[in-house]
Amino acid sequence: MIGCGTPNAAAPEKSAASPAVTPPPAKVAPPTVAAASQPEPKPEPKPQPEPEPPPEPEPVTDEAPALDIEYVPTPGNVVKKMLEVATITKSDVVYDLGCGDGRLVIAAAKQYGARGIGFDLDPERIAEAKANVEKAGVGHLVTIEQKNIFEVDLSPASVVTLYLLPSINVRLIPQLQKLAAGSRIISHDFDMQGVDPDDVWTLVAKHHRPPPATRKHYVYKWTAPIVVSPADE
Ligand SMILES: C[S@@+](CC[C@H](N)C(=O)[O-])C[C@H]1O[C@@H](n2cnc3c(N)ncnc32)[C@H](O)[C@@H]1O
Numbered sequence: 113m114i115g116c117g118t119p120n121a122a123a124p125e126k127s128a129a130s131p132a133v134t135p136p137p138a139k140v141a142p143p144t145v146a147a148a149s150q151p152e153p154k155p156e157p158k159p160q161p162e163p164e165p166p167p168e169p170e171p172v173t174d175e176a177p178a179l180d181i182e183y184v185p186t187p188g189n190v191v192k193k194m195l196e197v198a199t200i201t202k203s204d205v206v207y208d209l210g211c212g213d214g215r216l217v218i219a220a221a222k223q224y225g226a227r228g229i230g231f232d233l234d235p236e237r238i239a240e241a242k243a244n245v246e247k248a249g250v251g252h253l254v255t256i257e258q259k260n261i262f263e264v265d266l267s268p269a270s271v272v273t274l275y276l277l278p279s280i281n282v283r284l285i286p287q288l289q290k291l292a293a294g295s296r297i298i299s300h301d302f303d304m305q306g307v308d309p310d311d312v313w314t315l316v317a318k319h320h321r322p323p324p325a326t327r328k329h330y331v332y333k334w335t336a337p338i339v340v341s342p343a344d345e
Pocket of ligand 1: 178179180181182183184185186208209210211212213214215216231232233234237259260261262274275276300
């Protein structure tokens with residue numbers, strides 16, 4: 113390699129011993145009339161490398177991300193019941209998978225002083241939940257993350273709340289099996305096929321799309337480690 117202090121091997125060496133030789137005068141061809149009257153030939157343009165094509169622009173879209181379940185908020189009295197049966201204390205870490213407007217993690221922080229993270233994919237819900245966290249003054253306890261629930265590591269949580277669908281609860285089983293022993297899983301309305309709950313509570317609350325004005329709501333509780341019955345594995 114040739115660097116700053118490296119001699120250039122391609123440069124001819126000067127010899128102090130060589131006698132000075134006067135080179136013969138170069139033969140110059142007499143200019144012809146035609147040559148004299150023609151303009152100097154322009155040098156051939158050097159071939160330029162093909163320019164790199166510009167990067168494709170990101171498609172601009174207003175489309176909402178593909179959600180596995182639409183947004184339906186849990187009524188207030190059901191939120192209260194879910195947190196109560198979870199026996200939450202301030203040493204708990206509550207994860208709400210598909211947090212909507214953040215009401216479950218906010219209530220856990222306000223009522224029990226628990227830390228929490230709410231996960232959702234919908235940017236509208238994320239903005240709403242963040243604003244609600246701010247409004248409730250629980251920003252020191254609660255964070256809201258835009259993340260697919262199927263990519264969340266649940267091992268730091270001690271309470272997981274769900275208001276999803278029975279099929280989604282089943283898809284979450286491999287993640288829920290990472291919970292530490294004694295962690296609680298609380299689901300609004302939906303069971304988890306193959307895993308027997310510790311208990312189920314029934315209460316009446318608003319129907320999100322009345323009529324009817326009210327309907328029965330269910331609260332399921334499981335305690336980790338969850339065991340899938342062999343028939344459903
Ligand atoms: C029925 S709502 C429940 C909202 C809230 N947990 C509650 O109980 O009030 C379900 C939420 O899950 C969100 N969601 C759907 N699919 C999701 C996914 N793959 N990852 C993260 N959030 C998702 C929706 O945007 C919606 O806010």
